[in-house]
Amino acid sequence: MGQKINVAVLGATGSVGQRFVQLLEGHPWFKVNELVASDRSSGQCYGEVCDWRVSDAMPSSTRETRVKALGDRLESQIVFSSLPGGLASTVEAELAAQGKQVFTNASDNRMVPDVPLVIPEVNPDHLGLIESQRRNRGWSDGLIVANPNCSTIHLVLALKPIWEEFGIEQAMVTTLQAASGAGYPGVPSLDLIDNVVPYIGGEEEKIEHETLKLLGTVAGEHIASAAITLSAQCTRVPVRDGHLESVSLRLRKKAAIPQVVEALESFTGRPQALGLPFAPERPIIVRPELDRPQPSLDRNAANGMASVVGRVRECSIFDVKFMVLGHNTIRGAAGASILNAELLHQEGYLTAS
Amino acid sequence: MGQKINVAVLGATGSVGQRFVQLLEGHPWFKVNELVASDRSSGQCYGEVCDWRVSDAMPSSTRETRVKALGDRLESQIVFSSLPGGLASTVEAELAAQGKQVFTNASDNRMVPDVPLVIPEVNPDHLGLIESQRRNRGWSDGLIVANPNCSTIHLVLALKPIWEEFGIEQAMVTTLQAASGAGYPGVPSLDLIDNVVPYIGGEEEKIEHETLKLLGTVAGEHIASAAITLSAQCTRVPVRDGHLESVSLRLRKKAAIPQVVEALESFTGRPQALGLPFAPERPIIVRPELDRPQPSLDRNAANGMASVVGRVRECSIFDVKFMVLGHNTIRGAAGASILNAELLHQEGYLTAS
Amino acid sequence: MGQKINVAVLGATGSVGQRFVQLLEGHPWFKVNELVASDRSSGQCYGEVCDWRVSDAMPSSTRETRVKALGDRLESQIVFSSLPGGLASTVEAELAAQGKQVFTNASDNRMVPDVPLVIPEVNPDHLGLIESQRRNRGWSDGLIVANPNCSTIHLVLALKPIWEEFGIEQAMVTTLQAASGAGYPGVPSLDLIDNVVPYIGGEEEKIEHETLKLLGTVAGEHIASAAITLSAQCTRVPVRDGHLESVSLRLRKKAAIPQVVEALESFTGRPQALGLPFAPERPIIVRPELDRPQPSLDRNAANGMASVVGRVRECSIFDVKFMVLGHNTIRGAAGASILNAELLHQEGYLTAS
């Protein structure tokens, strides 16, 4: 392709914002052109104001970039937003009204009826909502597409092939989530040295609600919720990156364990068909070992874009149980938004205003 | 009372053995008289051969005690066994045949039909098996009583009052277990720095099977299993002590959440009625905070002898869900055996041979 | 003795404030009568506003105590202050002017010339400064006595007997400090999972300066600094409680290692002579094992009031090197203030206004 599309990152100095900057370095289609942060940082160089905490070095191209403030006029066509909830809602709508294509990692817009909540392998057809979104809001080129919560993404990636082949009635989930999910400074160290916190505010509801939309079907101008019930208990464990989830499923159809494994392993979707740059060859990797997946060993599978499943076996109460793990700030956040943008690009939704 | 009863500790240099020694220091009824370990240590002073790793100092009374070997003749009436599985079975039966009253923390004897598997607050009536045990085996004064696995104990303590009042059909459990459950050296540090291991060999089966016996009923010479189905997934997390369990229950009778909390909080049993020295005033402490129980803050509740429950709430799939936490080497192991011995003492089973 | 002396705790809801409340429970001489915190908490019950994070349960006696605001009139004779630096200076002086006897754990007053900076075993004679303090400031009964920084206390306890017997010219120190030293929320968990932070703001200066005063001599109205040079590098490690310090000393006189060990082990001071309630039998415990002291195993030695020294051996550059460890919020903070108050009580400085 010819020229790269300019993108802006909102919340660029935060944890997820830094991931956007890191992951977009060298992207074949997109180029980080604008970095937007709080007023406090604006006007200064990104390299000075950003307490860079990704283990790879800060891309030298962004070091000298002047940080913009939230109200500043943006030139970029695409906006990746990692704004905090509450703030995100208004800002993102304004940008879309200006014709920007907004890919949001914030929770504000996820459950809004005319906002597609998308995992490219799971529900690319939900992009059909964009037409009514634009009509409803009077936007011509602008749009907002959301990606789910970090725990939801890896859960639903693992659910999708089983949902398609066997149907799922109920999913019981206990999560063991990494500290980076709360950003920086986030969780105090005294909460996670020799300790586990058995609660993450709002997380259980996100898993229980977002999944219904993700597995749901387009019904005119909204998504009809999927007929599945979830129950989640979320905990925070002393791990830097990588959310682990213990899952038990009641299926609609009988399924032998090897069939479930086969469904998981052979699963691919639209990103793989389109050959999107951030698409993992296999979205789900099934490990046969008894003691996998483990955060330290498996979170970087496929550059952090795959979900790793292990211990697939019969459940004595439901039908099948397993553990699923994935990187929470790559496929669970910034990488998810980027893959959404890649999908829309290839599907022809991204037209410069 | 007059003279204390002499007790021997088998496996005295191991993690649980050290807990026995620590907890029995100053016990009103029992006195550690003999320490038994592998041949390698025998004949030497306990203070020399034992790599003491309990945070309290080693009781000075045991420092100079000469360690005995497994084959050595024991004088003590009571034997607390923390032998490894496999070895325990034979040794414990031999000692019982010699008239010793054996309280075993090993897994070998737990599911043997004529061995009572006892949590004093849960199923003290199972001690009725002792009569047939002695008859079957031709023992006069000897006996073997087992306590359950460390995860099972805290789970079943929390299940018992709900089981009694509302009935339980199904229990889905995911555990987050502490490193000390695997003894020392146990789990390698590379497995638990920035990591979780989603597997503990044999643990899930123990939870799923032992619970059926603990909640079961005496049926002549064995225990009829309780009509409850469990499904467990066990993980090891970077915590020193304190197993945390995420539990969802399908009940037989409707129960409002405040009723469940009331059942848990008001629960007491035989140890409380008898005023046993190691009995916690309340076996179950219910915390109202959103983010409790936590291992570091709650594992020492009631000197490590209580189970701490939190986040009791409705389950969108089953009826009620909660988190339960307890100290795995105190109420989950050595303290459990000691409470069993106290119960048998007060119930008149302990008669010197 | 007859009636207990009423004490107030300033900063009662913070980490060190909670330690004061916990440690003073059941104290033979002192009774927690008033709890003082920020305006936000004042008027409410301590049990409601305090996010209690000490592993022992909150003393029931304080649960219903109404928290006072900083400006409120206090009735108590003794004030234990764990106010943050900056705020402490003014508030403590005002209270002393009102006749209160203030024992401060804050850094503000430590290096003020007429404020005794005291470790009871090290420099009880520095209390002589109180006379000039009162004269300078026009206080009759009021006084301020400070205890050192948490790292300094354990270092200087270990230095003192060596200083007395052999003299010390230089001390090179690298610390490995616990998270609780920064309070709560304090250090972010992402800084201490699989990580060490090689910097603690102001800590190195405190060690290098406070030691000179502690080992110094009363020279009229101030303390003449000791002739010793220190160089400190401070790090924060993933440990909840217990500061570990790697120390190398250049001595003035030749000393064989067994002599140094003997000096450390036989060391006692005024608190031991007076039999103060919080005085450890031996302020310094020397462990002979190669791999001690360790935070988890040794921080609670003598209820957290002892310093534990290990690996005493020759230094190939200086003369002797060793590791010293101690509990940073007990002997390193709240317990230090309490021991100071006990000392002053027995030495006759505490007279009701």
Add this chain to the structure above:
Amino acid sequence: MGQKINVAVLGATGSVGQRFVQLLEGHPWFKVNELVASDRSSGQCYGEVCDWRVSDAMPSSTRETRVKALGDRLESQIVFSSLPGGLASTVEAELAAQGKQVFTNASDNRMVPDVPLVIPEVNPDHLGLIESQRRNRGWSDGLIVANPNCSTIHLVLALKPIWEEFGIEQAMVTTLQAASGAGYPGVPSLDLIDNVVPYIGGEEEKIEHETLKLLGTVAGEHIASAAITLSAQCTRVPVRDGHLESVSLRLRKKAAIPQVVEALESFTGRPQALGLPFAPERPIIVRPELDRPQPSLDRNAANGMASVVGRVRECSIFDVKFMVLGHNTIRGAAGASILNAELLHQEGYLTAS
């Protein structure tokens, strides 16, 4: 260049062995041809017998490689050895006698007079010993070159430019070392959850002795030790990878801090001049931030081949102090051996037998 040189990895299933396999994947000059492990594994596929614990996936090329036993005849010209101490000495000498060029990461041969102990940026001239090594031992093409201990490497990299420009009389060092330095299973998790172990057997001696040889000068058939005294205290901290060292230096010549920083930052050596594939552009990276280097953020600098220095400042006892950090299994072990082999290759020492 044309065909790649075949290499064998001894101890291929261990921690460092796995690093060799990972790092050599795609190497421009070397190709892993043979994997050697204990008899237990020999004859089986590497993918089956190796419990792969590097976070990157096992190279597919080695998955099917049949593991050889230690006694088996090897075809490869180059041998990378990560054998345990004791065993290494004999095996490595036998292989060299057969004409193999052995690059050893084991401690056995490091201090042997005619074995070059080499860090390519520090003492490439020590390769001159190879001539006498071959003559002494009657080897024609075979040779043994050792790399230092993981802590020594990063220390000496940081010392070298200062040594050259200002001279160093004394170096006081306290290390905070990662768990992976002890291999797998290595350190028990109970030693490193909420804990530090202030002792690593043999480590202090290695640092104190190896440095003298590394900074020493070729004196005929051996290395004359450098005139520098070191004193080391070594601790193990809860970190997966990355050794951090607190260092204070007494210099021979006065040096202002900016001069020291300049010396460190501008330092390059033979590997940079030769453009060796594994040579970092700058062997030493100096971070200006107050709180760096940190293991999690800095250990992967320059793909784990650089030493990262921070907090360079005056020492109140000696002249300069700083913290240095480096990856202990990459530049501290496998990467060090590979860089040595690259150096010898370019210097013409590697001739096929």
